[in-house]
Amino acid sequence: MPTVTFRNTEIECAEGDILRTVLTGADLSPHNGVADSLNCGGHGTCGTCAVEVSGETSDMTDAEKRRLSLPPHSQDSGLRLSCQARVEGDVEITKHDGFFGQKITQEWFLNQWVNCHTLLAHFVRSLRKGTERVFIKISKLIFG
């Protein structure tokens, strides 16, 4: 029987069991804070059950791939959705901080900040150009 280790607790389960079910069955939660109540109930859509898994688990489901490709997760985070991953051998689970338990590195955060700043700067430039065009059209209408 595989063993799931989470927060210094070892839980035995059957091979093929859903990781989230194993944890909740042992009164442990793969969710942080209010996400324990505000989640999709295991449908693979909210992303709040994301955990870092070391050990043997099933391949990612399509729902899991889809959700983990959306912020604040990223495809290269190495996280799994515990409601989608099936236990296939002994596993060790780590839950990261944040509503989604997202794994954010300083580099990732800085990249997001730079992307956001670049996008904002582009938006302001576009807005200014658009505003200038509107003023030019209005002044042509008024003054000919």
Ligand code: FES
């Ligand atoms: S509980 Fe919502 S994605 Fe797993």
